[in-house]
Amino acid sequence: MTPHSPKRDRILDAAERVFAQRGFFTAKVADIAKEAGVADGTIYLYFKSKDDLLISLFESRMERVNALLGAAVAAAKTPHEKLMAFVRAYIGMIADQPTAAEVLTIELRQSTKFMREYSAQRFGELLRLLAGVIAEGQASGEWSDAVPAPHAARMIWGMLDEMALAWLLGRDHGGRSSSGRGRKPPPSVDDGGRKFDIVRAADWVGALVTQGLERRSHV
Amino acid sequence: MTPHSPKRDRILDAAERVFAQRGFFTAKVADIAKEAGVADGTIYLYFKSKDDLLISLFESRMERVNALLGAAVAAAKTPHEKLMAFVRAYIGMIADQPTAAEVLTIELRQSTKFMREYSAQRFGELLRLLAGVIAEGQASGEWSDAVPAPHAARMIWGMLDEMALAWLLGRDHGGRSSSGRGRKPPPSVDDGGRKFDIVRAADWVGALVTQGLERRSHV
Amino acid sequence: MTPHSPKRDRILDAAERVFAQRGFFTAKVADIAKEAGVADGTIYLYFKSKDDLLISLFESRMERVNALLGAAVAAAKTPHEKLMAFVRAYIGMIADQPTAAEVLTIELRQSTKFMREYSAQRFGELLRLLAGVIAEGQASGEWSDAVPAPHAARMIWGMLDEMALAWLLGRDHGGRSSSGRGRKPPPSVDDGGRKFDIVRAADWVGALVTQGLERRSHV
């Protein structure tokens, strides 16, 4: 379905790095070309436009994520294990491939409303997977059904996403400082959320979520 | 501290509408000027640059949000009530002022990494308020301290934010479609998260969060 | 109807010179801007695009030509005098404003088929004026109606146009030599049509049109 070629992949990889570094709007096509080691025009042999490049990158990376999460969930038995597998797989991916994660978490979803609507579809896959796990747990009586599964899934996703965002922004990378010259951001004040160990976040999320979902033994 | 004048406020209001409609990068300064009913150059009498306008808008709106949430929490007694007051106040604001919410939730945080770092500070205030509530509940023994309060606060914030985002994107508004003409977004597939009643989200968040935080009666 | 301003006119004048010098496709917007003494972007304050500039130039100049020819014809009495007035006015304009004539005769009609269709309308005015004169002469019995007036008008126009073209191309101007580097045009061979006195062409056209080549039986 998606055309593949080594050069196309090199361009996608370069775009991932450049978008992560400079942001979609600020990134120049020429930057990506240079990073990929190709001529400017070559990019247009593989992608219709800068927008198309962004979308292609998004799809390429989301395929990976969805495959990874799907496999992790499939390998687990009980709803609780599946949920934890999902959470750990996602957090693990963040920790292992922070550049890819940054593009996915920050740049890709943010460029245009068009992009966001587009991305909604791909995240939908992920959300449905998660919602299925929750519905399963609710159906088995293990978890409360006070919150409809699709919304519970979305909230859990929000937790994961926010933790990912906090961690990614807390990392140091020689990023850009702005398009303009004006203000500088205020000095970094630690709000308890920066520079933590992202792997521990899996347990925190698990703890918050499962205790919330689990039916009380005695009430 | 922040300079005030009716014209400045008109420009901020106009920017809010235009950014919500077109997105930060796509919005033209001239659009904002026209929306505000002033000349292009006038904007530069009140703001140093387009970036500065964005930041000023952000600060102006965050002040309101922080004040609102602070008041809501202050008016409540117990940690549980404070938490619910926080959640309900935020969700209520989303429902009442969707345009402002859209700018805050979507555009403002997403323009540049610079902006996001900048915004981290202002959201920090909000997160600290929430973390304080949680710490209070943990200290009183009402809530488990399995998750450090700052991280719990961030996760709760992620839930709220994601619900707001899902609801805002699910609404219809004659938005832009992109810079280019190339691809069209795939047809909208309902993932169970679109077009729901945002007010109910307050209860869902409350249910998920408090049941997770509450210590078990018998363990 | 057409918006006027000194700067707009300066740009049109500059475009006339640059198009005459370099041709429409070869001319760069930057060239025109420099020739007009304005910034590149300024051109887009007065014209939507390079195409629009070309069309506007065409309309501006055709208005002049049509007005001139209309006045010349109106000032004459008999069909024969009107015809000669038309011919002399057009040839005179070529002689007086060769740059404008060059753009009209050569560049403007040649850029795109679109342009040519567009120009057909404006030349239509001129052709209808001429056809009216001929029809008048035919109606009065002075002229033969062997050739329908509209076609006769077009043929006469073809004669004028070709003479103008031959003369304009025969003049020396430090023109471009090509877009590419390849071949050079063959050395100029005089074909009897170059470097003649354009003013005499009026009489030739008049003689050929009214009397034809055949020698009169009785004179």
Next chain:
Amino acid sequence: MTPHSPKRDRILDAAERVFAQRGFFTAKVADIAKEAGVADGTIYLYFKSKDDLLISLFESRMERVNALLGAAVAAAKTPHEKLMAFVRAYIGMIADQPTAAEVLTIELRQSTKFMREYSAQRFGELLRLLAGVIAEGQASGEWSDAVPAPHAARMIWGMLDEMALAWLLGRDHGGRSSSGRGRKPPPSVDDGGRKFDIVRAADWVGALVTQGLERRSHV
């Protein structure tokens, strides 16, 4: 002199169609290659550049035209018959091969001033042929020498050319509309010159040239 090969000819034929359809500047070398069924690079095995391709096409077609006209004139006896043979042969060619005619009449002469100067040479052959016929008629006393033969030839050529142009532009072909989207050409107003029978034009040209507009006193 001119190298020949089936592939070279296929490319020339393809170029003729593509130039007629899109115009010289708008036509892409890749379009011509596709139309010819060869690879882009192959074109450069037979032609030095796009310019060279245009010139070669021009020469190829002009050879045909000159040969055709030369033969037609040679086959006739009197100057009057030769003139009519010339006119009929040219008009007949327009009618039979409108695509070739379109390229010759419209695109080829209009690309660059370079091209036009170049073309002047080839049209020179044609003009000299015609001038010779006229000079012959003048020498024999059959025709008036009020107009020098070379200029008379050029005027006659102008008539033929204009009639060809009018007819070619009046035909419908799924042409391009421009580079930009801006203005639309004004609605087609019939000026009495569109969609006529081109074959009749031969008689009109003959009548106007030989007899002129003035009604004969005694015939």
Next chain:
DNA sequence: CATGAATGAGACTTCATTCAT
């Protein structure tokens, strides 16, 4: 204070041409 015409740097994209296979 306000205006808005003017600026000009810079981006995306096209396409004629080349050259390794």
Next chain:
DNA sequence: CATGAATGAAGTCTCATTCAT
């Protein structure tokens, strides 16, 4: 001879910002 992927120079147009009025 033929291919077609790759090149990269160059052009049109946009838009944040300035400044004379």
